[in-house]
Amino acid sequence: MEAFKDIKVTIKEKGENYGLFEISPLPRGYGHTLGNALRRILYSSLKGTGITSVKVKGIDHEFSTIDGVKETLIEIIMNLKEVRFKTSSNEPVIVNLNVKGKKDVTAGDIETSGDLEVVNKDLHILSLADESSSINMELTVESGVGYRSVDNDERSEIGLVPVDCDFSPIQRVSLVIDRARKGQETDLDAVLIGVTTDGSIEPKDALLEAAKILQEFSGKVMVAMGMAQEEVDALETEANKIDEPVKEEEETEDNKIANWKIEDLPISKRSKTGLLSGGYKTVADFKDTTTSDLLNLPGFGVKSLNEIVELLREYGINIKN
Numbered sequence: 166m167e168a169f170k171d172i173k174v175t176i177k178e179k180g181e182n183y184g185l186f187e188i189s190p191l192p193r194g195y196g197h198t199l200g201n202a203l204r205r206i207l208y209s210s211l212k213g214t215g216i217t218s219v220k221v222k223g224i225d226h227e228f229s230t231i232d233g234v235k236e237t238l239i240e241i242i243m244n245l246k247e248v249r250f251k252t253s254s255n256e257p258v259i260v261n262l263n264v265k266g267k268k269d270v271t272a273g274d275i276e277t278s279g280d281l282e283v284v285n286k287d288l289h290i291l292s293l294a295d296e297s298s299s300i301n302m303e304l305t306v307e308s309g310v311g312y313r314s315v316d317n318d319e320r321s322e323i324g325l326v327p328v329d330c331d332f333s334p335i336q337r338v339s340l341v342i343d344r345a346r347k348g349q350e351t352d353l354d355a356v357l358i359g360v361t362t363d364g365s366i367e368p369k370d371a372l373l374e375a376a377k378i379l380q381e382f383s384g385k386v387m388v389a390m391g392m393a394q395e396e397v398d399a400l401e402t403e404a405n406k407i408d409e410p411v412k413e414e415e416e417t418e419d420n421k422i423a424n425w426k427i428e429d430l431p432i433s434k435r436s437k438t439g440l441l442s443g444g445y446k447t448v449a450d451f452k453d454t455t456t457s458d459l460l461n462l463p464g465f466g467v468k469s470l471n472e473i474v475e476l477l478r479e480y481g482i483n484i485k486n
Contacts, residue, residue: 171347176369182336182361184368189345189355196342196354203358204338206375213332213365214250214281214308217257220325222301227326233298236291242328244291245304248272249284249334251365255308262302268293270300281306284364308332335371337361346479351431422482423449432472439465440473451477455485 171190178185191199219242224231227238234241252258261276270293273286293300309332316327338360345355360368384397425448427440443462445451459470474484 174372177357178359179368182364182368183359184372185339185357185359186369186372187343187355187357189343190347190350190353191345191356193352193354196356200340200342200356200358202379203356203372203375204340206378207335207338207360207371208333210310210378211334211366211371211374212308212310213334213363214252214306215330215332216245216248216304216328217307217313217330218305218325218327219245220303220322225324231300233294234291234300235294238326241291242326244289246328246330247285247288248275248290249363249365250277250281250306251284252279252281252306252308254280257305257307260304260306262290262300262304264293265299266293266296267298275304334363334365335360336363346431423447430473430476432476433469435464436469436472439463439469448477448482451482451484453485459484 172188175187175189176184177187188199221229221231221238224238227242229238231238231241236244258277258279258281260278260281262270262274263276264270264274270290271286272283272288272290274290275283277283291300307330309330311333312331313329315329338358340359341357343355343357344351345353347353358372360371362368362371366374380401384401387397387400388394427437427445427447427450430437430448439462440459443459443465445454456470456474459465459473460467477484
């Protein structure tokens with residue numbers, strides 16, 4: 166579709182683990198189609214990393230009490246489920262949490278190796294009551310997609326407690342479908358999508374990953390319907406091709422805007438009448454025009470002036486004072 170060639174993604178806001186992105190312009194109706202697809206993929210299909218089992222030295226099951234620890238093991242496990250990790254590996258890793266003495270134990274006390282990194286190091290895990298207290302834990306850290314429930318069949322040894330895990334690195338996705346404009350086309354869509362992550366992935370990378378997954382599944386559908394893989398790959402290559410901007414193209418676009426007729430501009434009838442009566446036939450006629458010139462036109466007031474100034478500014482044309 167020709168209208169998809171000019172899509173741009175703009176970062177509207179950026180904060181800690183948050184990004185607001187605008188995807189536009191889209192044909193009317195495609196805002197909901199694309200926005201909802203990306204939103205669902207972000208929530209359900211991105212890889213994350215979390216703790217899937219806990220083993221505490223000297224403890225047989227999760228209902229046991231731990232000497233010198235203020236929290237119950239159930240409370241500790243609930244806290245451990247909130248620990249977020251960052252890693253490029255897909256292999257399970259065993260990490261340790263060994264602490265002695267009176268201390269507020271946090272996720273930062275977890276001993277990691279390789280490229281495995283704890284994201285929320287300040288997260289409270291447990292409190293050791295006095296100097297003689299200690300905790301010795303083995304934590305299994307895995308990467309996955311979606312939500313994994315506890316399987317009691319995983320209790321392969323005494324003291325090993327399986328933990329259900331929500332792997333998703335996405336905390337929240339907001340979606341608003343707004344209006345967009347391209348040239349004189351005003352009946353277009355813009356997707357405003359806000360992405361909040363747990364810190365293990367940048368919002369921009371999360372949105373990019375969701376777009377890749379959407380493209381991959383679209384290709385699988387085409388192959389399943391009989392299209393050759395080579396044709397699908399060729400379409401993907403063409404879709405991802407970025408045309409290098411050249412000066413001639415920029416000049417052509419400028420000339421196109423300059424040739425717009427006054428009667429075709431998305432402004433009020435009163436403003437059009439004032440401009441036409443003043444001899445303005447195309448946008449090119451605004452060259453060297455000042456605001457004073459426009460205000461001197463018959464029936465052309467401040468409201469009409471603001472309307473035309475705002476419109477032209479959107480296309481890089483500034484009326485002189």
